[in-house]
Amino acid sequence: MYRYDGYDSKMLEERVRQFQGQTQRYMDGKLSDAEYLPLRLQNGLYVQRLAPMLRIAIPYGMLSSTQLRKLAFISTHFDKGYGHFTTRQNIQFNWPAIEDVPELLAHLAEVEMHAIQTSGNCIRNTTTDQFAGVAIDEIEDSRAYCEIIRQWSTFHPEFAFLPRKFKIAVCGTLEDQAATQVHDIGIYLIKNDEGDVGFRILAGGGLGRTPVIGQEIFDFVSKKDLLSALESILRVYNREGRRDNKYKARIKILVREAGLEEFKSKVFAEWNILRGGSLTLSQQEIDRCKAYFKDPAYRELENTPVSLREALASDVLFANWYSNNVTAHKRSGYAAITISFKKTGYPPGDVSEEQLLLLAELADKYSFGEVRITHNQNVVLADVEQGELYSLYKTLQTGALEAANLNTLNDITCCPGGDYCALANAKSIPIAEAIQRKFDDRELLAELGEISLNISGCMNACGHHHVGNIGILGVDKKGEEFYQVSLGGSSRRDAALGKILGPSFAQEEIPEVIGKLLDVYCENRTTDERFVETVNRIGIEPFKTRVYTSKE
Amino acid sequence: MAKLIRNRAVESDDWVILQAASGIDVFPALRGRKVILPLSLFLLEEEEARLQLSEIGVWLDSHENIKHIAGRLNDLPLIALNFPVFSDGRPYSTAKKLRADLKFGGEIRAIGDVLRDQLCYLERCGFNSFAIRADQEPEECLSAFSDFSDTYTSTTLQDQPLFNRRT
Ligand code: SF4
Numbered sequence: 195m196y197r198y199d200g201y202d203s204k205m206l207e208e209r210v211r212q213f214q215g216q217t218q219r220y221m222d223g224k225l226s227d228a229e230y231l232p233l234r235l236q237n238g239l240y241v242q243r244l245a246p247m248l249r250i251a252i253p254y255g256m257l258s259s260t261q262l263r264k265l266a267f268i269s270t271h272f273d274k275g276y277g278h279f280t281t282r283q284n285i286q287f288n289w290p291a292i293e294d295v296p297e298l299l300a301h302l303a304e305v306e307m308h309a310i311q312t313s314g315n316c317i318r319n320t321t322t323d324q325f326a327g328v329a330i331d332e333i334e335d336s337r338a339y340c341e342i343i344r345q346w347s348t349f350h351p352e353f354a355f356l357p358r359k360f361k362i363a364v365c366g367t368l369e370d371q372a373a374t375q376v377h378d379i380g381i382y383l384i385k386n387d388e389g390d391v392g393f394r395i396l397a398g399g400g401l402g403r404t405p406v407i408g409q410e411i412f413d414f415v416s417k418k419d420l421l422s423a424l425e426s427i428l429r430v431y432n433r434e435g436r437r438d439n440k441y442k443a444r445i446k447i448l449v450r451e452a453g454l455e456e457f458k459s460k461v462f463a464e465w466n467i468l469r470g471g472s473l474t475l476s477q478q479e480i481d482r483c484k485a486y487f488k489d490p491a492y493r494e495l496e497n498t499p500v501s502l503r504e505a506l507a508s509d510v511l512f513a514n515w516y517s518n519n520v521t522a523h524k525r526s527g528y529a530a531i532t533i534s535f536k537k538t539g540y541p542p543g544d545v546s547e548e549q550l551l552l553l554a555e556l557a558d559k560y561s562f563g564e565v566r567i568t569h570n571q572n573v574v575l576a577d578v579e580q581g582e583l584y585s586l587y588k589t590l591q592t593g594a595l596e597a598a599n600l601n602t603l604n605d606i607t608c609c610p611g612g613d614y615c616a617l618a619n620a621k622s623i624p625i626a627e628a629i630q631r632k633f634d635d636r637e638l639l640a641e642l643g644e645i646s647l648n649i650s651g652c653m654n655a656c657g658h659h660h661v662g663n664i665g666i667l668g669v670d671k672k673g674e675e676f677y678q679v680s681l682g683g684s685s686r687r688d689a690a691l692g693k694i695l696g697p698s699f700a701q702e703e704i705p706e707v708i709g710k711l712l713d714v715y716c717e718n719r720t721t722d723e724r725f726v727e728t729v730n731r732i733g734i735e736p737f738k739t740r741v742y743t744s745k746e
Numbered sequence: 747m748a749k750l751i752r753n754r755a756v757e758s759d760d761w762v763i764l765q766a767a768s769g770i771d772v773f774p775a776l777r778g779r780k781v782i783l784p785l786s787l788f789l790l791e792e793e794e795a796r797l798q799l800s801e802i803g804v805w806l807d808s809h810e811n812i813k814h815i816a817g818r819l820n821d822l823p824l825i826a827l828n829f830p831v832f833s834d835g836r837p838y839s840t841a842k843k844l845r846a847d848l849k850f851g852g853e854i855r856a857i858g859d860v861l862r863d864q865l866c867y868l869e870r871c872g873f874n875s876f877a878i879r880a881d882q883e884p885e886e887c888l889s890a891f892s893d894f895s896d897t898y899t900s901t902t903l904q905d906q907p908l909f910n911r912r913t
Contacts, residue, residue: 471900
């Protein structure tokens with residue numbers, strides 16, 4: 195993974211010192227709340243009623259075992275012994291005292307970590323597919339470009355006060371596990387007719403109150419022009435994005451109100467000036483960044499060794515985990531495995547100090563000392579020898595991390611909701627738990643196959659409910675918590691926004707409603723048809739009828 | 747005379763800024779002075795202003811577009827960009843365009859809600875003078891310019907991004 199040199203370390207130290215000074219002046223009453231607000235946000239610190247929160251950046255999801263151990267330390271010294279993986283490959287800690295935050299950031303800096311630009315109206319952490327570099331269907335490893343974008347966007351002086359937050363995702367795989375099309379800028383690595391690899395760039399995607407799928411701005415940008423293309427989009431947005439209404443301030447609204455063609459022509463006018471200038475990437479820089487993401491020292495191994503076959507034959511729980519949580523790897527004899535943080539009874543994405551330490555140990559023992567956080571709040575060990583899978587699985591059991599539910603109904607993506615978040619309309623964690631309890635049956639989950647279920651506690655959509663095959667949104671109805679259900683969303687290549695089923699439901703109705711939706715699916719599906727495919731084929735009417743008719 | 751920061755030093759301000767609603771009737775009282783006109787007045791009454799005043803600059807509010815003065819840059823020693831509120835980021839891009847794309851060589855001044863913690867980035871976008879908000883001490887703000895010793899991306903102070911300079 196990327197390692198800091200003297201330049202990176204120095205800038206990070208300076209940032210920690212700067213924020214120390216700012217926090218001191220705030221404490222001394224020299225900075226008003228309003229003046230301190232964007233400063234602390236751009237250092238990841240939310241101060242909210244229920245639980246203050248610090249969001250720490252995990253650039254494109256990559257963590258080393260050393261960093262995991264530091265996070266474990268932070269979870270006990272500054273939080274109550276756990277953290278929370280977010281839907282943007284970051285980690286959050288609750289309850290840090292403002293005056294402790296500079297010290298906490300100094301700890302992070304020791305392991306090349308920070309909370310820079312993890313909130314506020316600036317360019318946020320760039321995200322990518324968690325299988326970058328090991329996927330079998332990859333055009334090119336996206337991580338070098340993520341790092342290039344990270345550096346360009348970090349401390350970018352022109353874009354620290356955008357109309358609203360700005361999120362970029364990069365995807366080099368065909369599958370697309372990065373939700374690329376629902377980002378302010380979504381970047382696909384593509385190969386053109388001449389065989390050159392470059393970028394297709396979308397803009398104007400996003401979730402929140404007005405969910406939109408991004409539209410194509412550049413059909414092909416060569417590698418050297420990546421940063422000038424991004425800078426052009428950002429400059430038009432910074433100048434022209436709406437600032438009069440925070441709900442209309444995202445770039446998606448600008449693209450819509452200006453019209454795609456008009457927006458594009460403005461971007462191209464900027465690009466004509468910037469292209470070929472000092473932002474032009476040299477091959478040397480691309481190679482330098484790529485060198486940090488070279489293949490680790492793989493051994494020559496056979497696929498499906500005898501020991502694995504024996505274990506699969508003898509342990510049915512392991513076989514179940516293997517079939518759900520193991521992903522094919524580009525190298526023979528290796529596997530990418532996903533550790534599910536969705537065990538029933540545990541809040542989705544929550545990670546305890548012990549689990550952080552265990553992850554560090556597993557990373558060192560099985561996967562070259564690195565893990566990756568996924569945008570579905572799970573953790574990937576990307577380079578595990580197939581012969582080690584069984585012993586790895588056994589260790590996972592000791593840390594309550596053996597849930598074999600990846601990509602099933604119970605692999606619920608869920609925001610912190612009303613239990614933690616001051617903005618929530620409704621709780622989300624108890625909804626996830628109630629659903630998990632109802633369907634916590636290995637055979638049933640296998641029977642239902644691949645389904646994504648996403649829950650957000652309010653319109654801000656941190657749980658990405660619009661792009662869940664089943665989406666659940668907490669709404670406030672005259673002071674009571676209700677839940678709106680949508681169907682047919684997807685965040686993959688076939689990205690789509692879910693359609694709202696109808697009137698919302700009370701909390702206790704939800705598990706039963708989900709049950710009815712699944713009944714309709716099972717009755718209508720053709721062989722091998724996934725839930726979302728059935729929804730797309732038969733439409734939402736049959737689901738609607740079942741859920742609302744039986745209600746009366 | 748009010749104090750301001752120019753090229754990282756505290757100086758007294760020898761310019762007068764006219765409010766947005768001002769008209770030519772105020773010119774006689776300012777005869778011989780250096781005056782910063784609001785954009786609309788500059789566009790309407792430049793000739794009259796040049797007759798009566800010693801030097802003129804122009805200021806743009808955050809939503810105003812520099813295309814209106816892009817052809818006149820050689821005749822302007824100073825362009826001021828207003829921050830209605832410090833978190834309005836538009837003037838950063840305006841200044842960057844003036845300095846980097848249009849090669850404006852005169853003074854680019856930040857006016858309005860200008861505070862210490864924005865100075866470092868403002869300077870990197872092309873501003874070189876700062877009329878710090880009246881309740882702040884300009885002397886106490888000077889250290890802000892050295893908050894960061896380097897930058898990743900290209901700025902108006904350092905055209906080469908770090909990736910072309912790493913050794
Ligand atoms: S979706 Fe709403 S409730 Fe959930 S974390 Fe985001 S802001 Fe909070």
